[in-house]
Amino acid sequence: MTSRTPIELLPGHANVSRRGFVGGLSAGILGAAASEAAGAETLADVPDRGPGAELSAHSERSRFVKLDRIPEATPGKRNVDPGNAINSKTPHQKLVGNITPTDLHYERSHSGVPDIDPAQHRLLIHGMVSKPLVFSVEDLKRMPSITRIVFIECTGNGWENWKKADPDLTVQNTHGLVSTNEWTGVPLKFLIDLVAKDRSSNWMLAEGGDGAGVDRSIPLTDEILSEAFVAYGQNGEPLRPAHGFPMRLVMPGFEGNLNIKWLRRLKFGNAPWMTRWETARYTQLLADGKARQFQLRMETNSVITQPSGMMQIQPGYNRISGLAWSGHGKIAKVEVSTDGAKTWKQAQLSQPVLSKAQVRFQMDWVWDGKPTRIVSRSTDEQGNVQPDRQSFIAAMGTNALFHYNAQQTWSIDEAGRVRNVLA
């Protein structure tokens, strides 16, 4: 038995053991465990115990754990200078569970991250209301609050694979623009009652306090009226600046761009404003040259994160794990195919399964060492099924840029190398 054997049993980490430790830190979540295992063949090799570091005001990750988002630009524009990045992607291949660590929640902004002093931040609510009001952050914190775990997903999530599949992409590259956090704030409905909105107003403009003043028109459907909220809390603490400090709109299940960050204005009206972001930007160009507009809801989606792009597996037992989510509600089931979508087996879902939140799925698998393709497909409680690539492209063309939710396939070659492919 070599010292590498225990590592090679861990799915997705054989690349560490095979290459030794040179450059191996980019491997999966268990990279740290792998190095420990390699360094301690018997229990006698485990270092002696002793007094540790002093307690601190703020805990950092272990020096053996390296977790980073990666700033990127448009499809194919990777490894860009941070000054040219337009988003920063979550390292799903290194994460476990359902909740994204706060500092790794994906980030997308249109004019950088403003440095806002909460004492000087104000939210103006006006338009078709009886009582236009101005609120401070402290005003919001005094109001009745709700706390909810939801995913937020950039409509550009998946956009690397519209036209082709670069084989060297990780799941961070392909699906790093969705994350799940717990958010705390004030129900939109409570604010609407405060300003006494005119009953005939059924559209709302939400505007950010960033340099671009990002603004979107939001239809006040019953669903949105009952679920939207203005958040000031994120995973138990104030929002991080990258995610909208000191307040943002949270729109469970809807386009990330609607979850306006650095929120400073809500205006009520009776028609959409046709802002730049809902006309020129977040509309989906179809094959016939027409663009689909107001496709506001995020679709039923899933992706295998373990093993995933650029990992390497060994024959034998492998545990497949991934994330599923839907803007329509709860995930009902996730099926996984390990034979290129010929046959499917239902995966286990980690509990609880929450509406409009990511859920972890898992499945045991024994790989026979032959080249194959693995793929997941999710079904939500409304019966929406994540489409296969072929039928998805048949409906959307390859120019849409946004709202890509086709099934993600990973190919595995005879050496166990996992690569991004279209199907």
Place this chain on the structure above:
Amino acid sequence: MFSHRKLLLAGFLGAGLIAAPALAFDFGRPATPAEIKLWDIDIGPDGKGLPDGGGSAVQGKQIFADNCAVCHGDNGQGGIKDRLVGGQGTLASNMPVKTVGSFWPYATTLYDYIHRAMPYPTPGSLSTDETYAVTAYILSLNGIIPADGKVDKDSLPKIRMPNRDGFIPDPEFDPAKLFRKK
């Protein structure tokens, strides 16, 4: 008196009670018309919100050269950021070029966006007339208005953009149908 009532209300909330609607108006403070005007910058597709003033493409050419060309290129193309000109006829091809001229459905959005977000380092720094002038210049580069054309709050909403009919609303959130039942 105001702050005293706020204190009382905070006490209720601290006790875990949901604020009664009768107390609800006690949050925040009234917005004055003057301060609303400062922030009320959105322009609707019908031109609602457009200010008085105006500008010509001829005036806009220099303003564009001074403030916009560094990112968008001398004539609205070839720059490091979004291309603003050309692309007509490409939307159904394998390499669609989405610009103001080929893709944007409303000219009013152009004024709104320049005013709220541009120039990138100093958003909102152009005057009303300068914003109209740059709007006119970009429209003229796309052949939508003549090279000596002008725009103002009356003419801008009347401009019919080439791709005005290029958008199909998602059935679930079609503004024309969404709230009809109510």
